[in-house]
Every structure is written in C-alpha cells, then in structure tokens.
Amino acid sequence: MNRRNAMTALAVLVLAVIADALLSRVQGDGPKGAEAAAVWWLLAGWVLLLWFVLGRLAQLRGRVLGLLAPALFGLAMLYLWEIAVVGWDVPRVLLPAPHAVGEALAARWGALRADFRQTAVSVVAGYCAGCGAGFGVALLADRYRLLQRGLLPLAGMAGAVPIVGIAPIMVMWFGFDWQSKAAVAAIVTFFPMLVNTLAGLASVDAMHRDLMRTYGAGHLATLLKLRLPSALPFVFNALKINSTLALISAIVAEFFGSPIYGLGFRISAEVARMNVDVVWAAIALAALAGSVFYGLIALVERAMTFWHASYRS
Amino acid sequence: MRITKPTRLLTGMALAFAAAGAQAQDKITLQLKWVTQAQFAGYYVAKDKGFYKDAGLDVTIKAGGPDINPSQVIAGGGADVVVDWMPSALATREKGVPLVNIAQVFQRSGMELTCRNDSGVKTPADFKGKTLGVWFSGNEYPFLSWMDKLGLKTNGEPDGVKVLKQGFNVDPLLQKQAACISTMTYNEYWQLIEAGMKPEQLTVFKYEDQGVATLEDGLYATEKTLADPKMAEKLARFVKASMKGWDYAVKNQDEAVKIVLKNDASGAQKEGHQKRMMGEIAKLVGTGKTGQLDMKAYERTVDTLMNGKSDPVITKKPVGAVTDKIFVASQK
Numbered sequence: 336m337n338r339r340n341a342m343t344a345l346a347v348l349v350l351a352v353i354a355d356a357l358l359s360r361v362q363g364d365g366p367k368g369a370e371a372a373a374v375w376w377l378l379a380g381w382v383l384l385l386w387f388v389l390g391r392l393a394q395l396r397g398r399v400l401g402l403l404a405p406a407l408f409g410l411a412m413l414y415l416w417e418i419a420v421v422g423w424d425v426p427r428v429l430l431p432a433p434h435a436v437g438e439a440l441a442a443r444w445g446a447l448r449a450d451f452r453q454t455a456v457s458v459v460a461g462y463c464a465g466c467g468a469g470f471g472v473a474l475l476a477d478r479y480r481l482l483q484r485g486l487l488p489l490a491g492m493a494g495a496v497p498i499v500g501i502a503p504i505m506v507m508w509f510g511f512d513w514q515s516k517a518a519v520a521a522i523v524t525f526f527p528m529l530v531n532t533l534a535g536l537a538s539v540d541a542m543h544r545d546l547m548r549t550y551g552a553g554h555l556a557t558l559l560k561l562r563l564p565s566a567l568p569f570v571f572n573a574l575k576i577n578s579t580l581a582l583i584s585a586i587v588a589e590f591f592g593s594p595i596y597g598l599g600f601r602i603s604a605e606v607a608r609m610n611v612d613v614v615w616a617a618i619a620l621a622a623l624a625g626s627v628f629y630g631l632i633a634l635v636e637r638a639m640t641f642w643h644a645s646y647r648s
Numbered sequence: 649m650r651i652t653k654p655t656r657l658l659t660g661m662a663l664a665f666a667a668a669g670a671q672a673q674d675k676i677t678l679q680l681k682w683v684t685q686a687q688f689a690g691y692y693v694a695k696d697k698g699f700y701k702d703a704g705l706d707v708t709i710k711a712g713g714p715d716i717n718p719s720q721v722i723a724g725g726g727a728d729v730v731v732d733w734m735p736s737a738l739a740t741r742e743k744g745v746p747l748v749n750i751a752q753v754f755q756r757s758g759m760e761l762t763c764r765n766d767s768g769v770k771t772p773a774d775f776k777g778k779t780l781g782v783w784f785s786g787n788e789y790p791f792l793s794w795m796d797k798l799g800l801k802t803n804g805e806p807d808g809v810k811v812l813k814q815g816f817n818v819d820p821l822l823q824k825q826a827a828c829i830s831t832m833t834y835n836e837y838w839q840l841i842e843a844g845m846k847p848e849q850l851t852v853f854k855y856e857d858q859g860v861a862t863l864e865d866g867l868y869a870t871e872k873t874l875a876d877p878k879m880a881e882k883l884a885r886f887v888k889a890s891m892k893g894w895d896y897a898v899k900n901q902d903e904a905v906k907i908v909l910k911n912d913a914s915g916a917q918k919e920g921h922q923k924r925m926m927g928e929i930a931k932l933v934g935t936g937k938t939g940q941l942d943m944k945a946y947e948r949t950v951d952t953l954m955n956g957k958s959d960p961v962i963t964k965k966p967v968g969a970v971t972d973k974i975f976v977a978s979q980k
Contacts, residue, residue: 427744428723507819511812590715592815595802600784600813607717607736607785609743 343391346384347407353381354414361422378418385411431612436619439612447601447613451620454585454598457513458628461520462581466574468521469528476529477536478554487533494526502588511592516599519588524577531573535566568643571636578628586621674882677708679718679727681865684711684912686925687834688731688865689904690753690933694893696907703885711913714816717786719745722870729873729883734863734949735961736786741969742962746871750974751887752941753894755934757861758833759790760854762840767827770851772798772858776807781814781821781829789961791830793952794860818843828853834928838921862949864932866941874971884977891939891978898933901926939978941970 357378360366366374385407392404413433419425420432427435440447472490476483502519509515539562547557589599598617605613637646680688691709694700700707710727712718718730719740729750737747761780763769769778775798782791792802801808812826818839820826831837833854840850855861867887873879897904905922936942953961 426723428720428740503815503817506815507823510825511820592820593813594804595811595813603715604784604788604813606720607715609717609720609723609740609745 339391343388346388346391350381350384350388353377353384354418357381358414358418358421361418365422374422382415428609428611431615435612436615439610440616440619443613443616446596447598447617447620449596450598450601450617451624453513453594453596454516454582454589454621455624457516457585457588457597458520458581460513461517461585462524462577464517465521465524465581466528466577469525469573470532470570472525473529473532473536474558476533483533487529490526490529493522494530496522498523498584498587499591502591505588506592511594516585516588516593516597520581520585523584524581527576527580528570528573531569531576532566535569536562538569539565567640568636568645571632571640574632575629575636578632579625582621582625582628673706674704674885675706675708676729676882676886677710677727678886679710679716679721679730680712681718681731681733682712683914683916684908685835685917686905686908686922686929689897689908689926689929690890690894691731692893692907692911693897693904694889696910697893697896699889699892699896700886703889705882705886705889707886709911715785719747719786719868722747722868728879729867729869729886731865732868733786734866734946735789735953737866737868738950738953738962738966738969739786739789741966742964746968747868748871748874748968749866749941749946749970750869750874750883751867751891751939751978752863752945753867753891753939754863754865754929754932755936755942755945756932757790757855757864758928758932759787759861759864760831760833760837760852761791761828762821762831762837763828763851763853764821764824765849765851767824769827772853775800775809775828777809778827779810779812779825781812781826783816783830784813787830789953790855790860790862793862793955793961794855794858796955797860821845834925834932838924842921860952862952863941863945867939869974871968874973880974881977883974884980887939887974888978894933894938897926898930901930937979940975941972943970946970 357374360374365371389404389408389411392407395401395403417433420430431439472482472486476486498519501522502515505515505518505522509518536558543561543565544557547561552560586597586599586602589597590603593600595604598621601617602614605611605617640646678691680691682688684692688709691707695707695709710721712731717736718727718732719736721727722730723740723745731753732747734749737749741747767778768774775795780791782788795802795809802811804810812820814820814826814829818829818831818836821829821840822843822845829836831840831852837852841847867890869879869883873883902923905919905926908922908926909917909919950962950965954963954965
C-alpha cells in the first residue's frame with residue numbers, strides 16, 4: 336500500500352474513533368454550555384475530515400473499491416442523523432433516530448414482511464399491465480397515424496390524473512384488495528411507456544429506414560428487425576421511470592382503502608398512532624425495494640442494449 | 649411644553665384604548681378533529697356570537713380532515729388546544745406527547761357499527777368470518793377493544809373477522825364490499841339513509857350499548873401549556889366561552905346550523921344533513937355541567953383500552969392525563 340492510501344486509511348480510522356466518542360458523549364444527559372459547543376465544533380471538524388477522505392476515496396477505481404466512497408457517504412449521513420437527533424433531543428414522534436428505526440424494523444418484521452408482499456403483488460401486476468398496455472397502444476398508434484393524433488392527447492390526460500383522485504374511484508370499482516392498487520399503478524405507468532415507445536420508434540435513422548425499404552421489407556419486418564431494437568433504449572428509459580412510479584402510486588393508493596396490511600396502510604395507520612419509527616421502517620423498506628427494482632431493470636437494460644453509444648465510457 | 653389638562657385627558661384615553669385593544673389580543677388556536685360541521689357547533693357559535701371576544705380572546709379555529717390527527721398537530725406546535733377523542737389522546741400520551749384533558753364536551757359516544765341485514769349479521773355473534781370496515785387514523789381503538797372483548801382476531805383468520813381500512817365514506821356498505829362499517833350516529837348513518845338505504849335494511853350496534861364506548865370529543869392541551877399560568881388562565885376563559893357556545897348551540901340548534909354553514913369554507917355541507925347532525929350531537933353533549941369530565945366514564949374508557957389481551961391500546965394506567973384545574977377555573 337503506498338503512502339497516499341495509508342494516509343486515507345488512517346483518516347478513516349480517526350473518523351470512526353471520533354464519531355464513536357462524540358456519540359457516546361451526547362447520549363443521555365449530554366454536555367452543557369462550553370463543553371456542548373466544543374462537541375459541535377469537533378463535529379464540524381469531523382465533517383471537514385470526512386470531506387477530505389471522500390475526495391480521496393472517490394478517485395479509486397474498480398468493482399469493490401469504487402463502492403467505498405458511496406458506502407462511507409451513506410454511513411456518514413446515517414451517523415449525522417443519529418447524532419443530530421440524540422444531541423438535540425428531537426422528540427421521537429417528530430424524527431426518530433436511525434437506531435430506533437432499526438429496532439422497529441426488527442420488532443415488526445413479521446407484519447412488515449406481510450405488508451411488503453401485499454404491496455409487491457399490486458406493484459408488479461400494475462407495472463406489467465400499465466407498461467404492456469402502453470407498449471401495445473404505442474405499436475398501434477405507430478401503425479395507424481389516425482390513432483396517434485386522437486389518442487395521444489387523451490393519454491396525456493390519463494397521465495396527468497392525480498393519484499389521490501383516482502385511487503378512491505378504483506377502490507369503488509375494483510374493491511379494497513390489491514386489484515384497485517394495481518389499477519392505479521397501471522394508469523400511472525401507461526403514459527410514460529406510451530410516449531417513450533413512440534419516441535423510440537420515431538428515432539430511427541432515415542437512412543436505415545430507406546435501406547429496409549430497398550430490401551422490400553414490410554411494416555412488420557422493419558418493426559421487428561430495425562425499429563424495435565432502436566427503440567429499446569427509450570423503452571428501458573420508460574421501464575426504469577415506471578418502476579419507481581408504480582411503487583409510489585401503489586403505496587399512495589393504499590391510503591384510500593385497503594385491507595389492514597400493505598406498506599401504504601402501515602405508513603398511514605402507524606403515523607396516526609404516532610409510531611413514527613415504524614413509519615420510517617416501512618419507508619426504508621419501500622425505498623430499498625424501489626432501488627432493487629430499478630437496479631434489476633438497469634441490469635437487463637445493460638444486457639440488451641450494450642451496443643448503445645451511452646455505454647461507451 | 650406644559651402638560652395641559654386636555655393633553656392629560658387625551659393621553660389617558662389613548663392609553664386606556666391601547667390597553668383595551670391589548671386585552672382583546674390574547675390569541676388561541678383551536679384544532680378541530682374533523683371538517684367544519686355541526687359536530688363542532690359550540691366553538692363556531694362562541695366565535696360568531698362574540699363569546700370569545702367578550703372573554704378577551706382572539707380564537708383561530710382550524711378545521712381538521714382526513715389524516716389530520718389533532719394530537720400530532722399539537723405535538724408539532726400547530727395549535728394551543730385541540731378537540732380529540734380520549735383513546736387517541738391517551739395513546740399519544742403514552743408515546744411521549746404529554747396531552748392533558750381539560751374539558752369533556754361529549755358525555756356519550758356516537759360511535760356505532762352499522763350492518764346490512766342481507767349480509768346475515770343480526771347479533772355480534774354473527775361477526776365471525778365477515779368483513780368489517782373500520783376507520784384508522786386514531787379512530788380504530790374502540791373497535792379493536794370490542795373485538796378483543798368478543799374474542800375475535802382481526803387478522804382475517806376464518807374464525808376471526810376481516811378488517812378493511814375504510815375511507816371516510818359509506819361506499820363499502822352500499823357496494824356490499826363489507827358486511828358492516830363504522831358510522832357515527834350523527835353523520836355516516838344518515839349518509840346511508842340519504843343514499844337510499846332504509847332503516848329496516850340495517851342493524852346498528854351502538855358502542856354505548858355494547859359496553860365498549862370510549863369518551864369522544866374533548867379539549868386537550870399539553871402539560872407545558874398548562875404549566876404556564878398565563879396560558880392556563882387563557883384556557884380557562886376559552887373553556888368558559890366555549891361551553892357557553894355549546895349551551896347556546898344545543899338550545900338554538902337551527903341558528904347554530906346556520907352559523908356552522910356560514911363558516912364552512914368548502915361549501916360542501918348541506919343544511920338538512922347538518923340539522924340532523926346538530927340534533928344527534930345535542931344528545932351526546934349530555935345534561936350535566938357542559939364540559940365537566942365524569943371520572944367514572946374516564947375510568948371506564950381507560951379500562952376498555954387496557955383490556956385488549958393481544959394488543960392493548962395503552963399498556964399502563966395513565967397518570968396526570970386529565971385535570972379539572974381549568975374547568976374549575978372556568979366556572980368562577
């Protein structure tokens with residue numbers, strides 16, 4: 336290990352030691368007056384050291400080493416949250432500390448797991464339905480110009496409908512269970528998929544299209560061999576956007592009538608019971624699920640559109 | 649310059665007016681439990697008829713709504729005094745927000761479970777295996793206590809009940825999505841009737857009759873507010889004027905309804921519905937001293953909440969959750 340890396344490693348160690356010391360000092364009946372000011376000044380210095388270390392770590396390259404900077408950043412954010420809440424004695428019902436959220440996650444894991452399963456069913460069903468419908472309608476609108484003119488403005492309106500308006504109506508139509516939440520997710524994901532697919536189909540180079548014409552290729556052959564593959568980057572764009580949209584809309588839809596499980600139900604019921612740490616645990620679970628969903632689609636995208644210019648570094 | 653008699657007189661008058669103006673400045677913010685409706689007639693009447701002004705108070709009434717939990721509003725500093733139900737207030741107190749009951753406006757509970765006869769529910773024994781609609785946001789505690797008393801699990805097991813988090817409307821019953829839904833005697837039940845259902849088609853289980861009633865609309869403030877003698881004195885004046893408003897509203901219901909409708913910013917409330925609501929609310933306010941908390945009813949509420957074998961709403965007997973200090977001061 337060269338001298339530079341050794342200094343960075345030492346700095347990380349110093350960060351950890353100071354962090355631990357500061358946190359244990361502010362627990363319980365913390366310091367008062369001048370000593371309290373000293374603690375906050377020391378924390379400010381700690382942040383500066385963190386900045387320096389992150390700068391060094393961000394220059395590392397490689398599969399594992401490249402993750403060090405984001406990992407340290409994430410941990411540092413959690414730490415600052417913890418020390419701010421504990422140090423300033425923030426009421427638990429306003430903002431719980433990360434350790435309280437972790438405890439709630441562990442204590443209520445059974446219920447949260449069942450909630451997650453319920454929401455996941457509606458998210459996946461709605462996502463597939465909405466993206467499938469958007470894709471299908473885009474293909475039709477591409478083939479028949481008349482549909483494109485008439486349908487696009489209507490689809491735009493469907494995309495602008497607020498979730499909080501459409502959710503109670505879906506509950507009335509499809510009942511309280513996962514079907515109504517899937518319907519909301521489908522409506523919300525329809526428009527981005529439609530618009531992006533159309534844009535992708537239209538993005539084909541005119542020269543390539545002429546070439547297919549000279550080969551005597553019909554609409555279907557041109558579609559399958561040229562236009563759909565070119566449209567893939569756009570389609571994946573929509574799929575990635577829709578992954579988070581579907582999750583958000585399903586959770587919000589659960590606020591408006593649901594059985595007594597589901598991430599949205601858990602958030603709304605526990606916030607009213609002032610169990611804010613359980614709320615944050617549910618939020619953390621939803622955020623994690625959303626990131627994993629997004630990441631999976633990004634991986635598939637990488638595999639299928641490796642040829643695209645954006646992957647050339 | 650010499651201070652002449654007229655100048656002294658004018659200065660004296662100016663100071664007196666300033667003092668009088670300053671006295672009318674005592675601001676108090678009240679957070680209601682729900683939207684503007686006859687359920688809160690007493691406060692709107694007190695404001696409109698000038699009872700608050702006479703007491704030297706400038707009261708801001710904040711309407712509530714879906715997912716506005718008054719206990720959370722006061723915890724966040726958004727109000728000085730809130731209207732809330734006792735189960736929610738006690739549960740919040742246990743979570744670390746020191747709410748204290750300073751007056752109990754409703755002596756009886758208006759909560760009930762309304763069932764369709766064609767769902768096969770005639771007695772509480774028929775609940776097994778059925779779907780029941782319940783509000784959450786702090787209103788689920790009496791229901792959970794009742795189910796616990798009946799020995800019915802609420803997680804959807806075949807020999808328990810399936811619970812739906814109902815929205816603030818009566819559609820689940822109209823659409824047969826639930827066998828029973830939660831209603832208030834003064835609001836949702838009448839929404840069912842207005843939607844076309846007939847009383848003969850419905851069976852109503854009042855929480856009062858089932859022995860699981862808990863105290864509802866009451867006034868709550870935080871311990872910190874009560875510890876400040878100036879605020880305590882302001883609250884005493886507020887309670888006095890509010891109870892005067894309630895007495896007036898119960899005696900002059902039509903006028904009270906007009907005042908409520910005038911204050912309804914949304915314009916969504918209808919006069920006929922509000923008149924019926926006012927009539928039902930008057931039955932809940934009770935016949936004793938308006939605003940006085942009946943300690944026996946308080947004990948009953950605490951027992952109901954603590955008796956949940958599997959999931960009690962509160963785990964220990966509350967200490968210091970109620971005070972008669974303000975009410976006694978308001979009676980002077």
